[in-house]
Amino acid sequence: MPPGLVEKTYRVSQEQYNDYHRNGYFIAEKLFSEKECDAILQTIKSHANKDFAAIINPDREDFLAKQAPLSSRESVRSASQFLRNVMKDVRIVSIIETLQGKEVVGLMSQMLFKEAGSAYASQAWNPHQDNAYCRNPNGQYVTTNLFLADADRENGSLYIYPHSHQAGILEAKPTTSYRETIGQNPGNTVEVPPQYVKMDLKFRKGDLLLLHGNTIHGSYPNRSETRSRPLYSCSYITQGEEFISGKNAQRRVIPLHGLKGC
Numbered sequence: 407m408p409p410g411l412v413e414k415t416y417r418v419s420q421e422q423y424n425d426y427h428r429n430g431y432f433i434a435e436k437l438f439s440e441k442e443c444d445a446i447l448q449t450i451k452s453h454a455n456k457d458f459a460a461i462i463n464p465d466r467e468d469f470l471a472k473q474a475p476l477s478s479r480e481s482v483r484s485a486s487q488f489l490r491n492v493m494k495d496v497r498i499v500s501i502i503e504t505l506q507g508k509e510v511v512g513l514m515s516q517m518l519f520k521e522a523g524s525a526y527a528s529q530a531w532n533p534h535q536d537n538a539y540c541r542n543p544n545g546q547y548v549t550t551n552l553f554l555a556d557a558d559r560e561n562g563s564l565y566i567y568p569h570s571h572q573a574g575i576l577e578a579k580p581t582t583s584y585r586e587t588i589g590q591n592p593g594n595t596v597e598v599p600p601q602y603v604k605m606d607l608k609f610r611k612g613d614l615l616l617l618h619g620n621t622i623h624g625s626y627p628n629r630s631e632t633r634s635r636p637l638y639s640c641s642y643i644t645q646g647e648e649f650i651s652g653k654n655a656q657r658r659v660i661p662l663h664g665l666k667g668c
Contacts, residue, residue: 415500426505430571430621437497438612443554446492447636449485450517453477458521459585462654465490465515465640469656489515493640494662498550501616506546506644512660513540513547513641513649520562520628520635525588527628530562532593535570536641537619538578539594539652545571546644547619553609554636562628562635563609567602571620584654598622 416434426432438446450464453474463469467486474482492498493512502510520527536549557563578594598604602622609615617623628635641657643649651657 414497416497418501418504423505429568430618431566431568432501432505432616434501434614436610436612437614438552440611443611446638447554449488453485454519457525458519459526461517462584463515464517465493492638493660498614499662502548502642509645510642510662511645512662513643513657514655515638515640518637518639522628522630522632522634528589530591530627531625532581532591532595533598533622533624534578534593534596535576535620535622536617537575539655540649540657541575542619542643542647542649544647545618545620546647547641547649549617549619549639549641551615552638553611553613554638555611555634557609557635559606559626561630561633562626563607564615564623564625565604565606567598567604567622570602570622571618573599573620575620593624596622
């Protein structure tokens with residue numbers, strides 16, 4: 407069954423709920439099967455450029471067409487619809503809505519390849535807050551990262567600062583964070599308050615990391631010669647909350663339930 411058609415929701419325990427609100431992150435282990443991950447990666451990888459640069463909003467046909475000009479219209483349409491179904495997947499949405507306690511909508515998506523040996527393999531995100539971009543004042547913005555391969559420090563996994571979402575939106579140094587110059591690191595850099603301690607994360611293929619929008623995090627460069635670190639990231643917000651659309655991201659409300667989201 408393709409992503410987006412799975413009918414079983416993910417049950418969040420009370421302990422997991424408490425941990426998320428205390429720590430600012432949530433990990434659903436093996437939420438997606440290896441077969442599903444392979445299908446997602448194969449779908450989007452066929453539209454990557456020679457450098458495997460990030461693709462922003464591949465779930466939107468117009469965005470994907472501009473970033474993959476050599477792809478056919480039919481393949482772009484099929485891929486964007488497939489990836490929109492991943493964003494709408496009931497397993498992911500049920501987790502977010504349980505943690506938020508309210509209905510959520512989608513805002514944007516991004517594919518990050520960190521393809522081994524590629525020009526962008528060395529890309530390492532600076533410590534940043536995702537909410538520094540859309541600036542929701544009520545802490546209702548979240549991002550998900552679906553790992554399509556195993557990830558550790560060697561091949562460019564993430565690090566986070568638990569509890570840092572409690573600091574609110576911090577002052578950040580603006581940094582190009584999309585199609586940045588090769589060799590430069592993206593992420594609107596924040597100075598991490600001293601009370602927060604960095605923690606490295608490891609993931610298995612199919613794991614989903616959900617981050618509170620104010621949680622400080624970043625990533626390491628991919629130093630592996632053989633292992634890539636592909637992940638598909640989607641952003642969500644509680645319905646009715648305010649956000650900044652952004653020049654590149656062009657965030658917009660994407661309904662996730664029923665026919666409204668088609």
